[in-house]
Amino acid sequence: MDPLTLGLLVAVTTIVVLFSGISVAVGLLLVAASFLLIFDGTRSLEMIPEIFFADLNSFTILSIPMFIIMGAAVASTRAGADLFEALERWLTRVPGGLVVSNLGACALFAALSGSSPATCAAIGKMGIPEMQKRGYPDGVAAGAIAAGGTLGILIPPSVTMIVYGIATETSIGRLFLAGIIPGLMLTALFMGWAIFATWRSGNTAVLSPRSYSLRERFEIMPRILPFLLVIVGVLYSMYGGIATTSETAAVGAVLCLLMAITIYRLWNPRAIWGVLRDSTRESVMILFIMAAAGVFAYMMSSLFITQSIAQWIAGLEVNRWVLMALINLFLLVAGFFLPPVAVILMTAPILMPILEAAQFDPYWFAVILTINMEVGLITPPVGLNLFVINSIAPNISLRTILLGSAPFVGCMFAAIVILCLFPGLATWLPNLVMGPI
Amino acid sequence: NAEELRLSHQFAPGDLRHKVAQMVADDVAAANVDLTIKIFPSGSLFKATEQYQPLSRGQLDMTVLPLSYAGGQRPEYNLTLMPGLIKSHEHAARVNASPFMGEIERILNEDDVMTLVKGYLAGGFASVDGCITKPEDVKGKTVRAAGKGFEEMLQAAGASIASMPSSETYNAMQQHVLQALNTSSSSFVSFRLQELAKCYTPAADVALWFMYQPLLVNKTTFDKLKPEQQEALRAASAKAEAYYLEEAKKEDAASVEAFKAAGVEIAQMTQADFDAWKKLAEESSYKQFVKDVPDGQKLLDMALSVE
Amino acid sequence: MSAPIAVAPVIKGENAFVRAVEALTTFFGWIAAALTVVALIVTCQMIFVRSFLGQSTIWQTEAVIYLMIAATTLGLGYVQQMRGHVNVDLIPMALGPRARRVLAYAVLLATIGVSSLIAFYSWDLWHQAFERNWKSSTVWAPPLWVPYLAMPLGFGLFLLQLVADLVKLATGTEPPFGIKEV
Ligand code: NA
Numbered sequence: 013m014d015p016l017t018l019g020l021l022v023a024v025t026t027i028v029v030l031f032s033g034i035s036v037a038v039g040l041l042l043v044a045a046s047f048l049l050i051f052d053g054t055r056s057l058e059m060i061p062e063i064f065f066a067d068l069n070s071f072t073i074l075s076i077p078m079f080i081i082m083g084a085a086v087a088s089t090r091a092g093a094d095l096f097e098a099l100e101r102w103l104t105r106v107p108g109g110l111v112v113s114n115l116g117a118c119a120l121f122a123a124l125s126g127s128s129p130a131t132c133a134a135i136g137k138m139g140i141p142e143m144q145k146r147g148y149p150d151g152v153a154a155g156a157i158a159a160g161g162t163l164g165i166l167i168p169p170s171v172t173m174i175v176y177g178i179a180t181e182t183s184i185g186r187l188f189l190a191g192i193i194p195g196l197m198l199t200a201l202f203m204g205w206a207i208f209a210t211w212r213s214g215n216t217a218v219l220s221p222r223s224y225s226l227r228e229r230f231e232i233m234p235r236i237l238p239f240l241l242v243i244v245g246v247l248y249s250m251y252g253g254i255a256t257t258s259e260t261a262a263v264g265a266v267l268c269l270l271m272a273i274t275i276y277r278l279w280n281p282r283a284i285w286g287v288l289r290d291s292t293r294e295s296v297m298i299l300f301i302m303a304a305a306g307v308f309a310y311m312m313s314s315l316f317i318t319q320s321i322a323q324w325i326a327g328l329e330v331n332r333w334v335l336m337a338l339i340n341l342f343l344l345v346a347g348f349f350l351p352p353v354a355v356i357l358m359t360a361p362i363l364m365p366i367l368e369a370a371q372f373d374p375y376w377f378a379v380i381l382t383i384n385m386e387v388g389l390i391t392p393p394v395g396l397n398l399f400v401i402n403s404i405a406p407n408i409s410l411r412t413i414l415l416g417s418a419p420f421v422g423c424m425f426a427a428i429v430i431l432c433l434f435p436g437l438a439t440w441l442p443n444l445v446m447g448p449i
Numbered sequence: 450n451a452e453e454l455r456l457s458h459q460f461a462p463g464d465l466r467h468k469v470a471q472m473v474a475d476d477v478a479a480a481n482v483d484l485t486i487k488i489f490p491s492g493s494l495f496k497a498t499e500q501y502q503p504l505s506r507g508q509l510d511m512t513v514l515p516l517s518y519a520g521g522q523r524p525e526y527n528l529t530l531m532p533g534l535i536k537s538h539e540h541a542a543r544v545n546a547s548p549f550m551g552e553i554e555r556i557l558n559e560d561d562v563m564t565l566v567k568g569y570l571a572g573g574f575a576s577v578d579g580c581i582t583k584p585e586d587v588k589g590k591t592v593r594a595a596g597k598g599f600e601e602m603l604q605a606a607g608a609s610i611a612s613m614p615s616s617e618t619y620n621a622m623q624q625h626v627l628q629a630l631n632t633s634s635s636s637f638v639s640f641r642l643q644e645l646a647k648c649y650t651p652a653a654d655v656a657l658w659f660m661y662q663p664l665l666v667n668k669t670t671f672d673k674l675k676p677e678q679q680e681a682l683r684a685a686s687a688k689a690e691a692y693y694l695e696e697a698k699k700e701d702a703a704s705v706e707a708f709k710a711a712g713v714e715i716a717q718m719t720q721a722d723f724d725a726w727k728k729l730a731e732e733s734s735y736k737q738f739v740k741d742v743p744d745g746q747k748l749l750d751m752a753l754s755v756e
Numbered sequence: 757m758s759a760p761i762a763v764a765p766v767i768k769g770e771n772a773f774v775r776a777v778e779a780l781t782t783f784f785g786w787i788a789a790a791l792t793v794v795a796l797i798v799t800c801q802m803i804f805v806r807s808f809l810g811q812s813t814i815w816q817t818e819a820v821i822y823l824m825i826a827a828t829t830l831g832l833g834y835v836q837q838m839r840g841h842v843n844v845d846l847i848p849m850a851l852g853p854r855a856r857r858v859l860a861y862a863v864l865l866a867t868i869g870v871s872s873l874i875a876f877y878s879w880d881l882w883h884q885a886f887e888r889n890w891k892s893s894t895v896w897a898p899p900l901w902v903p904y905l906a907m908p909l910g911f912g913l914f915l916l917q918l919v920a921d922l923v924k925l926a927t928g929t930e931p932p933f934g935i936k937e938v
């Protein structure tokens with residue numbers, strides 16, 4: 013069977029299986045195991061536990077449970093509500109101050125974490141209930157966090173940028189710098205859409221500026237002091253040469269737990285167990301999907317489907333912008349099914365030479381690729397961030413989350429178009445800091 | 450019917466180790482013996498440290514692998530990354546042809562693996578504060594080394610060993626969580642550590658760090674090939690081995706150029722520094738090896754006896 | 757307080773087997789949570805020892821990884837019991853009650869099939885690591901059978917919970933896909 017047909021068969025099977033109501037992780041394992049058995053024989057089936065184990069065998073992945081605990085600890089106390097209350101009192105002139113500040117928090121958190129689901133879980137756990145409580149539409153609240161979470165891999169540090177840098181032998185430092193301006197631009201686009209969608213929903217009360225007296229504004233400050241201390245602690249451990257990016261997640265989790273227990277008097281063992289139970293439930297669910305997605309990616313690599321399609325595109329003789337459009341489409345479809353890191357590992361070595369031949373800047377392309385991968389995180393059938401939101405906000409249906417996220421995908425497309433028109437948005441900063449290539 | 454072999458490794462397509470694999474694949478294809486080798490670079494099939502097990506079980510046909518990565522399954526392999534054991538690329542070539550390497554091959558064969566291309570790569574130290582030439586230089590520093598033998602020696606020198614994945618090293622050095630790093634000349638350039646390092650101690654006339662990174666094949670798979678296919682594979686491998694040795698020598702100089710161009714200070718290890726490291730290694734990693742491995746002393750003596 | 761996620765409600769007179777399995781998976785849910793907390797503490801200990809005492813960190817990174825792998829696999833059954841494994845029920849929602857019931861059985865049996873496969877092969881992997889005394893290739897060099905053990909154990913618990921779920925589906929304790937008929 014030729015790779016394109018086989019790829020189509022895998023895609024259709026995956027969609028049907030994942031929509032059947034089977035749990036996502038098991039569905040991915042089922043599809044992977046079936047195709048491996050049919051096209052590769054039993055020798056590959058034996059490999060599944062090793063691959064499953066290897067995919068979890070990484071310290072970087074650890075930041076996910078740690079950030080989940082951080083979010084759960086904050087959400088279980090008044091700390092989150094206090095924080096957003098303070099933000100609302102200070103951001104009175106900004107329409108939709110709460111959703112804007114949530115997206116800002118996502119961007120800030122993205123600068124602390126290299127992973128998207130972690131960013132999503134940490135902010136969503138406290139942010140979504142607050143937005144719902146204050147009258148923002150469910151779809152906007154869920155979509156904003158799902159999309160805002162994807163910034164985790166665009167704004168440095170970024171796991172996918174590191175993998176891209178190693179696979180293509182480009183500079184990781186330069187890649188990180190290239191992601192900053194596009195990351196901020198995407199954040200702004202998200203904010204713009206969120207405000208517009210809230211306004212359109214008719215619930216304009218939350219958008220209208222309320223005025224708070226100076227007294228009211230300063231009154232709340234002591235209540236967010238503990239939270240500010242946690243942020244200072246996390247920033248200090250990360251930029252003070254104390255801990256690596258992944259380790260910082262643990263510092264954040266411990267500080268938030270300590271804050272919840274000491275300052276917010278979360279002494280009751282039942283309440284502490286509640287935090288741990290919720291975090292365990294969420295992190296087991298996410299890590300199970302990530303390991304299963306790793307097995308699925310192994311199947312795809314083993315059957316050489318992704319690579320063959322990339323090679324086919326590489327062999328086409330077309331105008332450089334048609335080539336770019338095709339590559340974008342291909343990455344987009346690959347991202348629907350595969351985790352970002354797997355897409356990069358399989359395609360980068362094949363696409364890099366043709367991109368160089370067509371004279372596309374590899375750092376600019378890394379940003380384009382990352383945004384494509386971000387789309388994959390909030391689109392079916394495998395959208396890790398959608399599942400994270402579904403798990404942390406069980407009262408919002410997956411359908412609402414999906415529909416709420418769709419316009420943010422539009423923002424990402426807009427960002428890709430803008431970057432194609434103005435490549436300098438990605439290349440200016442690295443060239444400024446590190447000199448031209 | 451045409452036979453296809455799958456080769457997986459962890460290196461980027463620009464890396465020497467990929468080029469060696471590609472060369473074998475190209476030559477075998479050119480030999481027209483109905484044999485193709487499909488390469489999965491950058492860890493796109495199996496992860497860096499997960500290649501040996503599928504290879505030994507026939508789930509993977511070929512790999513290019515730093516053999517000490519499999520030291521947990523076969524502790525004997527730890528001898529292929531021992532501080533000061535190999536003195537130069539020429540010495541490495543003689544070790545490759547020695548009875549010591551024959552003994553390693555025997556162990557590989559027990560796991561249903563055989564060697565096609567032998568090769569050692571040299572490496573050095575990069576650090577973000579102060580040059581590292583002698584044991585005192587690492588005292589109190591956090592260092593990441595690429596292998597057990599080196600970690601034991603560095604620990605004995607008073608360094609703090611941080612075990613972290615290679616993908617975290619760039620970030621960690623940037624944040625000064627990691628102050629020094631020990632790896633191959635090729636990997637230094639692949640990871641672009643010249644952008645961060647303040648000082649680089651390359652492998653030169655005196656070199657401490659040599660790691661054995663052969664191209665391996667599953668033995669049963671190889672035995673099942675037709676004689677003309679085996680012949681083509683052998684011929685391609687012999688040619689690649691000569692290329693590997695020549696290029697390995699050039700990699701050291703090329704890495705120095707890259708670090709120099711980035712304005713990094715270049716330090717040199719003297720013979721006295723080397724002797725101090727070696728002495729330290731004998732008391733730490735060599736000793737530990739002999740303790741861990743049955744017949745370890747015999748194997749170590751075999752390796753040390755190569756002139 | 758924490759978000760109200762109900763632990764599967766215990767219905768009186770429910771099957772003793774189901775209750776025993778759910779007690780077991782809940783117990784391992786606690787263990788998973790405890791392992792995560794230990795991982796958290798070990799990470800902080802590592803940062804402290806390395807940054808403030810300047811000592812070597814040999815075992816921590818690896819230990820934390822293994823703790824988290826164990827937490828993930830041992831928690832599978834508990835999370836299944838709490839219906840925490842996210843799914844997309846597009847097709848079940850579109851089906852009539854009878855077809856939905858058939859699909860529920862098919863999905864559950866397929867899940868049992870896949871988990872048995874992984875439980876079996878991971879037991880095989882564990883056995884190999886144990887028999888051949890495989891160690892991790894680090895200075896710490898812990899025997900690999902210890903972390904590998906979490907996989908057959910975890911998938912075994914997952915399997916038990918799935919069988920309990922099958923019983924619940926057959927006895928009508930729980931409607932197919934938890935969708936109540938109107
Ligand atoms: Na980030």
Ligand code: NA
Nearest residue numbers: 348388391394
């Ligand atoms: Na997707």
